[in-house]
Amino acid sequence: MKKIVMLAAAALLALGASAQEVIKIGIIGLDTSHSTAFTKLINSGSEEWAEGFKVVAAYPYGSQTIKSSYERIPKYIEEVKKYDVEIVESIAALLERVDCVLLETNDGRLHLEQAAEVFKAGKRCYIDKPIGATLGDAIAIYELSERYGVPTFSASTLRYTPKNQELRSGVYGPVLGADCYSPHKAEPTHPDYGFYGIHGVETLFTVMGTGCVAVNRMDTPKGHVCVGTWEDGRVGTFRAIIDGPSIYGGTAYTWKNKAVPVGGYIGYKDLLKEVLKYFRTGEVPISKEETLEIFTFMRAANMSGAKGGKIVTMEEAWKSGQKEAKKLLKAYK
DSSP states (O other): OOHHHHHHHHHHHHHHHHHHHEEEEEEOOOOOOHHHHHHHHHSSOOOOOGGTTEEEEEEEEOOOSSSHHHTHHHHHHHHHTTOOOOOOOHHHHHHHHEEEEEOOOGGGGGGGHHHHHHTTTTOEEOOOOOSSSHHHHHHHHHHHHHHHHEEEOOOOOOSSSHHHHHHHHHTTTOOOEEEEEEEEEOOOTSSSTTTHHHHHHHHHHHHHHEEEEEEEEETTEEEEEEEEEEESSEEEEEEEEEESSOOOEEEETTTTTEEEEEEOOSSSSSHHHHHHHHHHHOOOOOOOHHHHHHHHHHHHHHHHHOOOOOEHHHHHHHHHHHHHHHHHGGOOO
């Protein structure tokens, strides 16, 4: 009898330890389909790699000015409730309940303010694309991340398409150049590419790596083509499809395999695996330098577009972003 009691006590202790090991996740922003997709993948119990994690709470807001975003919120609130997610009234209330945060707000203009609150609380935070609405936002967010000692990262799911990871790792040999494309849905509240075209820009940097030094852009009503020159002489292009199919992909050029198709959209699993790994370890899979170079590329492309296609250096674009970030950070002294 004594032995049975001891075994039962041990089992209860094991169950308690197991419960304590669950990493509790909170979501900020139920105005994007990413929020519901991530919740389903994590909480459904169908994915072994998501074991030990649970989305437990969500603060639904969220864009209040982008109609296509805020109209989704009531529906997405009901969807996440099906997975036992508590809806809270503030970010502060969310942070009391969770260990880590998925910052999913579709409006990049809100990310700096929201991320600052998460960093101050010392919570690990993945920031969905775009990390901020502008280069200045992105610089300021990383500044606060370092100030509060909370490493963060942001990424498009296109980065983790297996083909793109193979290209990045050198499976097909060194990448000599690449042409990548994605839809560009202009959003008046954001500079070009930051709101959506960033998928194609990040694909380009995933396969090419960093080192871009100058950009120029050509525009037509049907699309834009942004040409980047890398410091080693390589050339990479991003085609922003405005009037055309919603497709993602491209071509990478290597000595070993000549022309290699660049991977397109295949879902969120591979990205989410990296996010959960970061939540567990605190190690970010993408450097701030690479993400900031992506935003500098987009700023340079937009500056070039405003100048009728004139070549703009990345240094010039970076300096303009630094000035913007300096002004933004005055509110966070």
